[in-house]
Amino acid sequence: MKLTFLGSGGGRFSAISQRRMTGGFRIDNINGKNYHIDPGPGALIRTYQFGFDPRNLSGVFVSHAHTDHYNDAEILIEAMTKGMTRRYGTIFGSTSVLNGFEKWGPCISAYHQSKSNTVLLKPDEVVEADGIEVKGTKTQHGDPAGVGFQLNYNGFKVSYTSDTGYFDELGECHEGADILIASVLRPGNRTINGHMCSRNFIDLINKVKPKVAVMTHLGLKMISSNPVTEAKKISKETGVKVLAAFDGLSFNVNYNNPKRFRIISLKDTESHAHSTSHSLYDSERKNSYQLAFKNNEFDELSILRKRKN
Numbered sequence: 001m002k003l004t005f006l007g008s009g010g011g012r013f014s015a016i017s018q019r020r021m022t023g024g025f026r027i028d029n030i031n032g033k034n035y036h037i038d039p040g041p042g043a044l045i046r047t048y049q050f051g052f053d054p055r056n057l058s059g060v061f062v063s064h065a066h067t068d069h070y071n072d073a074e075i076l077i078e079a080m081t082k083g084m085t086r087r088y089g090t091i092f093g094s095t096s097v098l099n100g101f102e103k104w105g106p107c108i109s110a111y112h113q114s115k116s117n118t119v120l121l122k123p124d125e126v127v128e129a130d131g132i133e134v135k136g137t138k139t140q141h142g143d144p145a146g147v148g149f150q151l152n153y154n155g156f157k158v159s160y161t162s163d164t165g166y167f168d169e170l171g172e173c174h175e176g177a178d179i180l181i182a183s184v185l186r187p188g189n190r191t192i193n194g195h196m197c198s199r200n201f202i203d204l205i206n207k208v209k210p211k212v213a214v215m216t217h218l219g220l221k222m223i224s225s226n227p228v229t230e231a232k233k234i235s236k237e238t239g240v241k242v243l244a245a246f247d248g249l250s251f252n253v254n255y256n257n258p259k260r261f262r263i264i265s266l267k268d269t270e271s272h273a274h275s276t277s278h279s280l281y282d283s284e285r286k287n288s289y290q291l292a293f294k295n296n297e298f299d300e301l302s303i304l305r306k307r308k309n
Helices: 012-017 043-049 073-080 198-208 220-224 227-238 283-294 301-308
Strands: 002-007 022-030 033-037 059-062 090-093 117-120 126-129 132-138 147-153 156-160 179-186 212-216 241-244 249-252
Touching (some): 002 212, 012 220, 022 043, 043 073, 059 073, 117 126, 179 198, 179 220, 198 227, 212 227
Parallel strands (some): 090 117, 156 179
Antiparallel strands (some): 002 022, 022 033, 126 132, 132 147, 147 156
């Protein structure tokens, strides 16, 4: 099994600025199947730029009805079904994503759902698809119907929190995870409603005790504070190997010993917005930061302040 991050940015302002890509991530060759998880803006382009083919997908997962998680889902479904000419694959999604819930969604049209099997994910409910058990996990986020999920293949578990604030039962939702992938928007102890910060991630890791933990969906404050340093602090405090995702991070999973893997940095030489491009360090990165600062685009803090006023 291989994990590849086609984007490590998250939150509306990180997505708008593209200081980090927002293409979600792929799980390839789990029971011979390939899945794209939360394909946000640019997922299709990033798929090709990092050397993958969207036509070999077996399924698409969408956790909730926010654009940075579902934007490219329909075009990937079209690729998976050979332009909607073949019935193939599975679409996994929350109630808001597949059916709509109050003001959220639906995010995938009935037309795009018509050529694939659909699996509705709800918290604490387990379904079997493609020889894999998939459990929906509870979240506390802006979309009240949103979910995370845990994939269980022959007892090996990969968990993804999706966007959620920290709550006491979150560790139980992802119990037994060998690999824990979490959306960690902010560094340190300061968080905002519906998202986790580094302190929350430490608490979650201490409860779940995974073999490997990966933080992704990084907000502008996290990106600016050096996520690698933050990951090292978390690893030191928890005793668990913690990775800060970057655009193009890829590694093969050793089922018998998940701690043993070699990080692969996939190169995206064609993209001007690659977060690891050396040519981007000065002018373009500075420009994207200045634009974000000018517009008060630091995570969702400015929106929350406006609402309070």
